[in-house]
Amino acid sequence: MTQVALGSLCVIIVTGALVRLTGSGLGCEDWPRCNEQKLIDVSTHHTRIEQLNRLFTGVVSVSVIVAVLGAYRRKLVEPRLVRWAWSLVIGVLAQVVLGGVVVLTGLHPLANMGHFLLSMVLVTCGWVLMQLARRSEGDDYKPSSVVRPIRDLRLSRLRWALALSALAAIVSGTVVTASGPHAGDEDAPRFDFALSSVARIHGLVVIVTIALIVALLVMTSRRSSDGDVRQLRESVTTVGWFAVAQAGVGYWQYFTGVPAGLVLIHIAGATALWLSVCNVIVQSVGTSSDKN
Secondary structure, three states: OHHHHHHHHHHHHHHHHHHHHOOOOOOOOOOOOOOOOOOOOOOOHHHHHHHHHHHHHHHHHHHHHHHHHHHHOOOOOOHHHHHHHHHHHHHHHHHHHHHHHHHHOOOOHHHHHHHHHHHHHHHHHHHHHHHHHHHOOOOOOOOOOOOOOEOOHHHHHHHHHHHHHHHHHHHHHHHHHHHOOOOOOOOOOOOOOOHHHHHHHHHHHHHHHHHHHHHHHHHHHOOOOOHHHHHHHHHHHHHHHHHHHHHHHHHHHHHOOOOHHHHHHHHHHHHHHHHHHHHHHOOOEOOHHHHO
16 A cells, blocks of 8 residues: 555645646635635636646555555554555645645745755655555565665765755755746746756756766676666666657756746656665665675
8 A cells, every 4th residue: 555655745745836837726716615615616717727636645644554454454463564654644634734824925936945945755655654564564674774774875975965965956856936927827926037047057957966976886886786787777777768858858858948848848757766876875885804
């Protein structure tokens, strides 16, 4: 069930993006009701899209509750699994409240940014929970940290630098969106930044991220006979493909007037990119002496 919970957390990022990209952010102008007259209103195109996103929150809620129950129903109840499962419940509740803040503040860009970034935090928690659940399935399982140690200090530093750079790319990307044309409603406030300026900053961070990926690939290629290093290299390669694809889509949408369809692909790609970065973080690499 952890896979279902993670999947639903990813899907709602896309449905939330649809709300904003179709200008349906204020399709329901009240919260938790759609408006003063109706709890649920599907009378217009915008209200239908907004209601779909709100109703899918129920699917997400059920999936994370089932994940919590699954953590308690295991043969050996591990406190860490329970804590990570509960983090999803707390995070979803926080998202519900923050979603209300987004509507009640008229789609303020800071509230919108917080809504998306909290979704990425939830995706991270869901990923960690899934990894822990997979590791605890074997009979010889022994509890260990979800972040596997890298004894090669240079690889360890580069791995965390990549994670921080990817996070900076995602955060700067939200600033670009908050300064652009897709604010969720024609009258919604936006940041008073020049779109070209914040886009350049975002692009620079992406370039730094790709440079770190290349550095990791070069370093791991020198120890390709090491099984752990080979696994890390494969994970970094996946991040590289996503990063290059994201950069391509980013430039494409910038030079074509930021069409909504490309922005949606870019947001889905950002989620996939971040999950691939999480996969790099949980890799382990020892030193050659550890193999002897």
